[in-house]
Amino acid sequence: MNPSTAQAEVIVDELIRRGVADAVLCPGSRNAPLSFALHRAELAGRIRLHVRIDERTGAFLALGLALRSGRPVPVACTSGTAAANLHPAVLEASYAGVPLLALTADRPPELVGTGANQTIVQHQLFGRAPRLSVTLPVARAGTDGELTAWRASVARAVGVALGAAGGGRVGPVHLNLPFAEPLVPDVPGGYDVSEPVDGAPWPAPALPPAVADAATLPLDPSAPTLVLAGGVPAGPVPGLPADLGVPVVAEPHSPLWPRALRTGPWLLGSPALERLRPAQVLLHGRPTLHRPVARLLADRRVAVYAVAGTVGTTGPEGAELPPSVRAVGVPPPLRPPPDWCSRWERADAAASAALDRALADPATPVGLRLAAAVVAGLPDGALLVLGSSNPVRDASLAARPCTGLTVLSNRGVAGIDGTVSTATGAALAHGGPAYALIGDLTVLHDLTGLVVGPYERAPELTLVVLNDAGGGVFSLLEQGAPEYAGSFERVFGTPHAVRLDAVCAGLGIGHRRVDDLGGLADALAGGSEGVRVLEVPASRAGLRAGHAAVRAAVDAAVSDAGVSETAARGGGSHDSS
CATH class of the missing domain: 3.40.50.970 (Thiamin diphosphate (ThDP)-binding fold, Pyr/PP domains)
Structure with a gap:
């Protein structure tokens, strides 16, 4: 078995041993070793292979597979602009916390900078978006001892994608794979890649401590507290106790959305916030949809804390914490004032009734x-x-x-x-x-x-x-x-x-x-x-005017329910976008 074929077989075999169940492949010449290896694994029933002609499409297909399953999914492509077309999906995976594996075939280093066809500098092509970027050495004849190193690189890549580095942040990993010719299989022999060297997968990096080990947040359990919830990393994410007993404003793609107030985004943008403003906010995930949410998070009168395991960490890569976050950890049991919580419930009921009336009107957008x-x-x-x-x-x-x-x-x-x-x-x-x-x-x-x-x-x-x-x-x-x-x-x-x-x-x-x-x-x-x-x-x-009309109807209903300030004191922006 020639060196490039052997290396590709080892990479695919170790990916499968690490729990990879799906892989996306885009056609090309330089990634032919990976193409043959993935097809061989599919024929053996070891992996589900998805082939797409467009690298950007293929990368987002892999991202969708990983986003829903929580498992690492590789996308393999050839060199040059093919590799560059993975970049949008790599960025999305980085900021959303999705374990995407970008496998980019490359020319051997001696061809870079020589005018060779379809050759660019691919090492660290995606900048600081990946949690890890590694260029493997070129497989050459007589390098049987590199089998262990190849497996170790794959094990490390999968472990890092699942959060074994970068503060425990799930995210993309880039494996750049220079392949030397020949790129197609030859007669068997020369390498035995059917089993790892020691009969077991290479040890993966240790995953970060469980969220249960995180420190308890220094919230005031009796203070008015609001949960703001947004998108979370792929895979298992810690939730909150079912009897948390505080209002929740959540975006639809948050796991807390089923427990959320229906009209939370409208309420945060209304004059009612002056009466409903929390003393502290518990951040679950990363809300990004509504400007009133961002304004509340930036309000210096509000103490902001984040739930460990649902948010990124500060730093130049991936999604970052809002600067107002005081601590990250596990919330204690909360006992906010019952009358404050009931005002949120009355406001939500009034706003929801107004919203239903608006949705029954054909003039609504x-x-x-x-x-x-x-x-x-x-x-x-x-x-x-x-x-x-x-x-x-x-x-x-x-x-x-x-x-x-x-x-x-x-x-x-x-x-x-x-x-x-x-x-x-x-x-x-x-x-x-x-x-x-x-x-x-x-x-x-x-x-x-x-x-x-x-x-x-x-x-x-x-x-x-x-x-x-x-x-x-x-x-x-x-x-x-x-x-x-x-x-x-x-x-x-x-x-x-x-x-x-x-x-x-x-x-x-x-x-x-x-x-x-x-x-x-x-x-x-x-x-x-x-x-x-x-x-x-x-x-x-009429889209802009239609949204304004719904906003006015919601604000009026909340005001009539007796939970908002007077219009004269309300003021402020009503933007909910």
Whole structure:
């Protein structure tokens, strides 16, 4: 067996011994040794292989598989720009805490800087985003003793991806693999890679101490306390006691969302906050959706503490803690004032009733009504992937938190790129009905994510696409204000004339247009095997005014419920985006 083939076989074998169950492969020449080794492992029933023609799509597919399963998933590609196309997914994995393994084939070092084809400097290509970046030595003839070193490198990579370094932060790892020719298998012999040298996997680095060993946070158990919850790293994450007894404001992709106040994001942006303001905040995960949350975390009148195991650490790589966090640890039992908690409950009930009235009004923006209807219409045990632009915000603002639903979103860096592929990977790992709520620009940004070859596993995935022919999220931001109307449509609205039905026909996937949200439940229930698109048309006209109208209705209802200050004292921004 030639050296490159032997090295690839050892790498794949050790990945599998480390618990890797899925791998993504993108075609290329320099990564041929890995391609043959992965295919051989698939034929032996040792791994599930997913092949994609586009490296960016492949990387986000691997990210989705890892995000849903919590297990490390490698994506293997050839050298040059192919490797560079993994970068967006590596960044998302870094900031979201997902164990993605980037395996980039490379030219031998003697070819770098010589004008050799498809050759760039790939060592530390992804900067400081990976938890670990390692370039393996080139396998050469007569280097049988390197088998142990190869296995040790793979063991270290998987261990670090699962949090054995970097303060216990789960995240991506980059293994750069220079392969020398020949790149294809030859006659057997020369290496025995069927077993590790000592008959067992190489010892992996020790994982960090359990969260249970973390220090108890110095909270005042009797002070008014609010939990703010956002996205957490992939895999098992510590929760909070079921009888915590404090209000929870959570984003839909937080594991605490089923326990959250329905209208928490609206309440934090309303004058009611002056009466409901907590003395301390318990941070669970990384909330990123709403500006009122960020303002509360930055409020010097509020003491902020974070739950160990749910957040990153300070530093230049990965998601960082807000600077206001005073300590990270395990919360003690909390006993906030009952009257303060009841004010939150009354405010939430009043705001929720106002929100329901608004959602029944056809004048309310379609995005809000659609998000509420999708969450309410999904079967128990379903997976829902929310697009990182308006869909995840619409769900946070309008949907009713529920149990029996797994919700994911790429909020590490919050880009829309790769969302279709992330949803596909998550659906494949989920193993049951899966749905994604995304916008038209998001699906156009990742059309190659819909290209699934005839040999590949097709997920049971329904893409609900809100098509407002452009970038609706910008209508709700500063650039969407009337004074910028002269520039808005050209450089922010970015309209297009793409017919999604024709695109779906060309890709060979199902398409159905849903013009009336009253028929959405039937459309969601009418699924079949494979991927399908439910297109919901909408207009961006009036989006900003529609959100403002809902905001006014919620604020008025909370005020009438007797939990807010007078309008004169309220003041402040009402922005919930």
